[in-house]
Amino acid sequence: MSLSFTKKNLLGFCFAIVLVASLAFISYNAIYKLVAADKWVVHTQSIIQKALTISSKLTLADDKQRSYLIRNKKEDLRDYYALVEGILLDINGLKDWVGDNSSQRSTIDSLHKYTIDYFSQFDDVNAIERTGSPNQHNLFILNSTSRDACLSQIQKIIREEQRLLSIRELASKEQALNAEVLIVSNAILGILCMAILAYFVQSTFKARSLAREKLKLSESLFHNSFNHASVGKALVSPQGEWLKVNPALCNILGYTKEELVQLTFQDITHPEDHQLDVHLLKGILGGEIDTFVVEKRYIHKQGHCIWIQLNVTLVRENGVPKFFISEIIDITSAKSLISDLKAKNEAIKHKEEQLTSFIEHSPAAICMLDTKMNFIAASKSWRESYLTPGQIFIARNLYELFPHLDKKWKALHQKALAGEVISSSEELYITPEGKEEWINFEFRPWYQHIDIIGGIILFAENITEQKQAKEELIRAKEEAEQAAIAKTNFLSTMSHEIRTPMNAVIGFTHLLLQNAREDQMEYLKMLKFSGENLLVLINDILDYNKIEAGKIQFESIDFNLRELIQNIKGGLLEKAKDKGIDLKVLIDDELPEMVKGDSVRLTQVLVNLLSNAVKFTERGRVTISASISDTTSTHTIVNFAVRDTGIGIAKDKQEFIFESFTQASADTTRKYGGTGLGLAISKRLLELQNSTIFLESDLGKGSCFHFELAFENSKIRKSGNALELNPEKKSLKGVHILLVEDNRINVVLARQFLKQWEIECDVAENGKIALEMVQLKPYHLVLMDLQMPEMDGYTATIEIRKLAGERYKKLPIIALTASAMNEIRESVLNIGMNDSVTKPFNPDELYSKIDYYKSGLSVV
Ligand code: ADP
Numbered sequence: 001m002s003l004s005f006t007k008k009n010l011l012g013f014c015f016a017i018v019l020v021a022s023l024a025f026i027s028y029n030a031i032y033k034l035v036a037a038d039k040w041v042v043h044t045q046s047i048i049q050k051a052l053t054i055s056s057k058l059t060l061a062d063d064k065q066r067s068y069l070i071r072n073k074k075e076d077l078r079d080y081y082a083l084v085e086g087i088l089l090d091i092n093g094l095k096d097w098v099g100d101n102s103s104q105r106s107t108i109d110s111l112h113k114y115t116i117d118y119f120s121q122f123d124d125v126n127a128i129e130r131t132g133s134p135n136q137h138n139l140f141i142l143n144s145t146s147r148d149a150c151l152s153q154i155q156k157i158i159r160e161e162q163r164l165l166s167i168r169e170l171a172s173k174e175q176a177l178n179a180e181v182l183i184v185s186n187a188i189l190g191i192l193c194m195a196i197l198a199y200f201v202q203s204t205f206k207a208r209s210l211a212r213e214k215l216k217l218s219e220s221l222f223h224n225s226f227n228h229a230s231v232g233k234a235l236v237s238p239q240g241e242w243l244k245v246n247p248a249l250c251n252i253l254g255y256t257k258e259e260l261v262q263l264t265f266q267d268i269t270h271p272e273d274h275q276l277d278v279h280l281l282k283g284i285l286g287g288e289i290d291t292f293v294v295e296k297r298y299i300h301k302q303g304h305c306i307w308i309q310l311n312v313t314l315v316r317e318n319g320v321p322k323f324f325i326s327e328i329i330d331i332t333s334a335k336s337l338i339s340d341l342k343a344k345n346e347a348i349k350h351k352e353e354q355l356t357s358f359i360e361h362s363p364a365a366i367c368m369l370d371t372k373m374n375f376i377a378a379s380k381s382w383r384e385s386y387l388t389p390g391q392i393f394i395a396r397n398l399y400e401l402f403p404h405l406d407k408k409w410k411a412l413h414q415k416a417l418a419g420e421v422i423s424s425s426e427e428l429y430i431t432p433e434g435k436e437e438w439i440n441f442e443f444r445p446w447y448q449h450i451d452i453i454g455g456i457i458l459f460a461e462n463i464t465e466q467k468q469a470k471e472e473l474i475r476a477k478e479e480a481e482q483a484a485i486a487k488t489n490f491l492s493t494m495s496h497e498i499r500t501p502m503n504a505v506i507g508f509t510h511l512l513l514q515n516a517r518e519d520q521m522e523y524l525k526m527l528k529f530s531g532e533n534l535l536v537l538i539n540d541i542l543d544y545n546k547i548e549a550g551k552i553q554f555e556s557i558d559f560n561l562r563e564l565i566q567n568i569k570g571g572l573l574e575k576a577k578d579k580g581i582d583l584k585v586l587i588d589d590e591l592p593e594m595v596k597g598d599s600v601r602l603t604q605v606l607v608n609l610l611s612n613a614v615k616f617t618e619r620g621r622v623t624i625s626a627s628i629s630d631t632t633s634t635h636t637i638v639n640f641a642v643r644d645t646g647i648g649i650a651k652d653k654q655e656f657i658f659e660s661f662t663q664a665s666a667d668t669t670r671k672y673g674g675t676g677l678g679l680a681i682s683k684r685l686l687e688l689q690n691s692t693i694f695l696e697s698d699l700g701k702g703s704c705f706h707f708e709l710a711f712e713n714s715k716i717r718k719s720g721n722a723l724e725l726n727p728e729k730k731s732l733k734g735v736h737i738l739l740v741e742d743n744r745i746n747v748v749l750a751r752q753f754l755k756q757w758e759i760e761c762d763v764a765e766n767g768k769i770a771l772e773m774v775q776l777k778p779y780h781l782v783l784m785d786l787q788m789p790e791m792d793g794y795t796a797t798i799e800i801r802k803l804a805g806e807r808y809k810k811l812p813i814i815a816l817t818a819s820a821m822n823e824i825r826e827s828v829l830n831i832g833m834n835d836s837v838t839k840p841f842n843p844d845e846l847y848s849k850i851d852y853y854k855s856g857l858s859v860v
Helices: 002-071 074-098 102-131 142-229 247-255 271-285 332-361 379-385 406-418 464-514 520-549 561-579 600-613 667-670 678-687 744-756 767-776 792-801 806-810 822-830 843-853
Strands: 232-236 242-245 292-300 305-317 318-331 366-370 375-378 420-431 435-447 451-460 556-560 582-587 594-597 619-630 635-643 695-699 702-713 735-740 760-764 781-785 813-817 834-840
Touching: 002 074, 002 102, 002 142, 074 102, 074 379, 074 464, 102 142, 102 767, 142 292, 232 247, 247 305, 247 318, 271 813, 305 744, 318 695, 332 375, 332 435, 366 379, 366 767, 406 420, 406 451, 406 781, 435 464, 451 822, 464 520, 464 702, 464 744, 520 678, 556 561, 561 843, 582 735, 582 843, 600 678, 600 702, 600 760, 667 744, 735 767, 760 767, 767 792, 781 792, 792 806, 792 813, 813 822, 813 843, 822 834, 822 843, 834 843
Parallel strands: 582 619, 735 760, 735 781, 781 813, 813 834
Antiparallel strands: 232 242, 232 318, 292 305, 305 318, 366 375, 366 451, 420 435, 435 451, 556 594, 594 702, 619 635, 635 702, 695 702
16 A cells, blocks of 8 residues: 555656656747747847948948048048948858848848949049049049949848848747746646645655654554564574563463573474474475464473464565564363364264164164254164165155155154154054055154254154054953953842842751751751852852952941951851861950941951961961051051961962962862962952051961051941840841842741841832832831842832932831942942842841841941
C-alpha cells in the first residue's frame, strides 16, 4: 500500500515537472518569438534611420559641394569627402543590413551606383576646378538628377522598409499578444502545476512521515507483541543461541531471560529430538525450506519434559542466514488431551468393532445401520433370513435393498434414530415376495459417543411358526380349560352323587352302631371305617383338584383355636385308644382363645397330620402342640407341631412325601391305606397362606411336622358355647326345623339324628313346598338341599328372603350340600343362606350348627 502510494506520488510529481517545463518552454518560445519580431521592427527602423541618415548626409554632401564650389574652401571639400566616405560606408552597411532581401539589395545597389555617379559628377566638376579655380558657374553644371536619383532610391528603400516595418510591427504586436496570452495561461497552468507539485510534495512528505510513524508503530507493536505475547517467541542465532526471548517463553521453559540467553536451544532439547532438529536445520539453512513447524520436546528447568509446537522462520540478509524467528507454543496439556482422546477414540473404535463383530456372529437376526440407513454389519442369521446368498449389502442403503418397505417401517426407523427403543413382540411383515410373516422386532439406537447416535440396530425374529404354535397352544389351552371345567363339573356332580349314597351308608352305620348286637359290632365298625376312608379319599381328590385349578379361596372368620385343637384331638382319640397310643395336646398358655382365619383349612391340615401320626405310630405317643411364635397388635403367629414316635421317614424320602400321590414306601398303601395326597394338599394349603411345612424325622424313631401360621387377632374375647359339644347329652328340645330334601334316604337319616336330639322336624320335598310351609309355621331353622325338582334350594332361599316380614330375612337357612366344592359354599352364602353342611353329615357338626342358629342368630 505504502509502495503504491509513493509510486503514485512520484508519477504525479514527474508529470507536474514535465508540465511546468513544457509550459516554461512554450512561454520562452513565445517570448523569444516576440523578441525576434521586435528585433526585426528595430532592425527595419534602423534601416529606415540609416536610409534617412544617408539621405541627410547626401543633402549635406550636396551642400558641401555647393559650398566648396561657392566658397572654395578646403574644409568644405574635406568635409565633403568625409561625408562621401561615410555615405558609401553607410550604403555598404545598409546593404549588409537588408540581408538577403533581394529587391532592397538591388535598390541599394542602384543607390550605390547613383551615389557613385553623383560623386563622380562632382569629381568631374572638381577636376575642372583643379585646373582652374572654382567657378560659380560650375554650380550649374552640377546636375541635380543623379542626386535626386539617389534620393529617390533612398525613398524607395525607406518605403520598402516602412512597408516591412508595418508588417513587422503587426507581427510583433500579434506576437506580443500571443506571448501575453500564453504567458498568462502558462502562468495559471504553472501555478496549478506548482500547486499539484506542492500537493504531491506535501503528500510525499506526509506519506513519508506516515511511513515513519508506521514504522515506529510497527516497531513498538513488534516489541509489545514480542514481549507480551501469550506464546513463546524468540530470535535465535543460526548456531542455536537464544538472542532474544520473551517472558512467555521463559515461563514455558522455567528459565529467566538471563539464564536462557546463556544457553542454546540444543541444550534444552529432549535427547530423542536432537536428530529431528539436525534434519530440519539442515533443510532450512541449506535453503530447501524457508520455514517449518514441528512438534518436539524441551526439558523444563525443573527437569520434566514439555511438549511444544515450534514454528521457525529463517531471516537472511543478502542470502546469508542472520537469525531464526521462533514461535513456541506449550502443547503439553493439549498433547495429553489428544492422547486421551486418541485412547478414547480407540476404545470407541474397539467397542464399535466389538459391536460389529458381535452382530456379525450373533445367532439372532440383527443388523447395524448408520444414520443414513446404510449397512454396517449384519448377522449370519439376518443375512440368511432377508438377503439372497452372496448379496452385497455392506455400505448399501436399506431402502435401496428393500424398496418395498412402507412408511410404517420408515417412521419406526426414524423414531429409533431419534433415540427411542421401539419393539413389538408381534408384527406383520410382508416380504418382498408378498408373503406374510410374523416378526418380533426391536429397533434401538446405537451410540457413537455418549450422546451421539451413530445409527440403529435392527433385531428381527421370524416368529411365524411360534405364532402358529402359540395359536395352537391357545386353542389347546382353551380346550384344556373347557376340559377342566368339564372335569370340575364332573367331579362336582360325581361328588354329589357319591356323597349322597355315602351319606346314607355312613349315617345308617352310625345309627346301627348305636343299637348293634355284639357280633355285628366289628363289621359295622369296619363298614364305618371304610365309608369314612372312602369319604376322605373323595374329599382329598376334590381338594387336590381345587388347588390345582387355583380355585381355592380362604375365609377369615373368628373361631376358637384351643377348642378346634381339642376337637381334632377328640376326633382321633378313639382311634388312638384303639391302637393303644397316647394322644396329647400341648397348648401354650399364652395362646389366645379366639383368632381370625380359615378354621376349615387349618382343621384339614391338622387332621391330616394328626391322622397320619396316629396311622403311622404303633406304640408310644402322638402330640399336637400349639405355641405363640410372635404377636403384633394385629396378628398372632402360631407354631403348630405334630410329633409321633412312629415308623419315621427315611431321609432320602423326606422331600418326596410332599409330592402328590407319593408315599414313603411301596407297601404303605397295603399296610396303612391312603392315597399320598394328604401332605401334598396340606403343604399347598399352607403355601397359599404364606406358610411352609417342615419335617424332622428319623426312620424308626418318629416324625415331627411343624409350621407357622399367622392369624388376625380376633376382637371376640371368648367364643360362646355355640360349637361346644355336650358329648353326654345332646338335646335341642323345642327346636322346630324344616328339612327341605327330595332324597328319601337322606330324609330318613336326617330325621333319625334330629329325633335323637329331640328336634321337631317337618319335611318339604322341594323348594316350592318349602316356600309355602315357611309361611305356615314359624320354624327356627331350615335345612335346605340344593338340587331338587320343581324348585331348587337356591331359588327357594331367594324367594323366602323376598317374603314380606323381618322374620323371613332372619330365618336361618343352612344348605345341605353333597358337594365339598368351596364355590358352592360361596354361592350359597351369596344368595342369602346362613351356612352350609356337607353331606354325608358329620352328626356333631350338624348338631353344633343347629344349636348355633336355633335362636335365629345369623352369624356366618
Ligand atoms: P397318605 O397318608 O394318604 O399315604 P400323605 O400325603 O398324607 O398320604 O402321606 C404321604 C406319605 O408320607 C405316607 O404314605 C407315609 O409314607 C408318609 N408319612 C406321612 N406322615 C407320616 C408319619 N407321621 N410317619 C411316617 N410316615 C409318614
